[in-house]
Amino acid sequence: MWQDDAACAGMDSEIFFPSVGGGASVAATLEAKKICGRCPVTAECLRVAVEWEEQYPPHDKDKYHGVYGGLSGRERMMLRGA
Numbered sequence: 766m767w768q769d770d771a772a773c774a775g776m777d778s779e780i781f782f783p784s785v786g787g788g789a790s791v792a793a794t795l796e797a798k799k800i801c802g803r804c805p806v807t808a809e810c811l812r813v814a815v816e817w818e819e820q821y822p823p824h825d826k827d828k829y830h831g832v833y834g835g836l837s838g839r840e841r842m843m844l845r846g847a
Contacts, residue, residue: 772804773797782831794837801835810834815841 768774773781780800783793801807811834818829818841829838836844 767806767809770806771810772800776800781833794832797832798835798837801832804835807834811836811841815845818842819845 780793781797783790783797801810804810814833814836821829829842831838833841
């Protein structure tokens with residue numbers, strides 16, 4: 766599976782799903798994006814996340830939390846034009 770090749774495989778998921786709000790989440794998001802930046806399966810990760818999120822309305826922001834494919838939830842919403 767593509768997840769086995771991910772740079773984040775085996776890492777603490779808290780890095781990619783920081784607590785909402787505050788400077789700590791900004792720093793964690795940047796750390797997650799650094800990891801995604803060296804990942805060979807970023808495109809697949811992003812594709813899967815966007816497909817999953819398309820099932821939910823844009824106002825259901827809890828579903829857009831976390832970093833997938835190198836993008837934050839807000840960035841994925843903007844990518845989709847939501």
